[in-house]
Amino acid sequence: MADSLTRAKAKLRVRTPLKSRDPRPSAIGRFISGKWGLRLLVYGGLVVAWQVTAMVKGPFFAPTIPETVVGIGDAWANGYYLTLLDSLRQMIVGFLLALVLAIPLGALMGRFRVMEDLFAPYVNTLFVTSKESLLPLFVIIFGTQFGYRVSVVILFAFFFPVMNTAAGVRFVDQHLVETARAFCTSRWRMFKEIYLPGASPFIVAGIRLGLGMSFKGFVIAEIWVITGTGRLLVEAGSLRILDTYFAIALVIAALGIGTNEVLKALERRLRPYARLGSEGQV
């Protein structure tokens, strides 16, 4: 409170510009204080810390950066990325199936009280349950192959899109709903033209969270039964082939970041109005 008062006063004061004061910071100054300068500082610091740790602790604990870079190349030569690609394929199938199930269910739960009453207890219970604890059961039901891995990914990815979609539909501006009713909008168009776009910021957030959970899910599923990429990680870890281990982990992280960026770009494409603020007014 006091702080904002002071700031308001400071805004009112008109200062005579000092002759020596350059109104624009130099290009370097702008870079350092900007987004990329800060990123360089933080990530650069982490890279240095990694390298120093690796050099101090030795190869038994962590590979150095050059070793990891070589590891990324070796993993390619060994065909590990084909294994990773296969895992990703299954992850994507699971992720998409999760969305196909989750978004309509969430929309119905957000829209209709009876659906909420019916499904919310299950969704909420499973959401807070450790999904890992269900893995033995999944192995019994689905075995250890495609069906198992896909269903574990579904289990992991399912809940955020359901809950977010339900919340988004519930928070749709009731004024817009009333407007659509005044213009005699049919049930289906009400859903398509009002509820879906109105809830879309929540739905997209849910999809992105679900994607993160899919990555988590496929790795855990595969580590649990020691297969696919999970097997590579377990073996590389226990045999202390840490350059390969780090290489695979890094590539998985990079894929996670990459797919997340793709989703963000898709959102910008689908919702161009989302970035419009009052500053864009004519």
Add this chain to the structure above:
Amino acid sequence: MTLSVQIRNLDMSFESRAGSIHVLDDIDLTLDPGVFCSIVGPSGCGKSTMLRIIDGLISPKDGSVTVGDTVVTGPSLDRGFVFQQFNLLPWRTVLGNVEFGLENLGVEKEERRDRAKRWLRAVDLEGFESYYPAQLSGGMQQRVGLARALAVEPEVLLMDEPFGSVDDQTRMLLQEELLQIWERDHKTVVFVTHDIEEALFLSDVVVVMSPRPGRIIRMIDVPFSRPRRDALRGDPEFSRLKQTVWEELRDGGVTRPVEG
């Protein structure tokens, strides 16, 4: 063609946890086709509720509304609604917003586009078709809201404090523009406002309502000839009528019997 509006023994109350709130009390009102009618009253007197009942968005507890020969049972596109908060769809462009009602009517794409563009021209928004609502000022957004309501070519136009959230200058400009559009085809208009000057400037008849539960205290015929232009606002007779309406509104709160 334009339709009459008849309100018979209308009574409305809302149930809430705190009990029942009586909003409208025995409203009777008949508007001939082509009448521009304003409803003024203090905040919370139920005038917006009454407008929503006329549109069919809310069902009354008692009584009925008849538009033309049809008893209102729900919304219909022979009535167009303009909202106080504009209520444009943020994900649709200006053109898309005006087309919205026409899509519901099943109008073919090309005709839809032509009609929407024609009404955008009428509200002076030519060239803004591809803008999104967030890029427009309040006044411009409400022009879109007006074009959206007019594009379905309703017989009755219902307006809920449409100019209540724009600045004074814009409001006066919009009032004049509304009159110009209205004078082309004299649709029946029910216009809710708390601005006495606005009500008098626009209307043939001003309905004055009491505080909650809203009742009609008085109906005032506005005698000024049409077309009306801005100069009317300075007319001494205009000021006198303003005073009359104000006194009715003020006394409406005092002489009303106190209810529990």
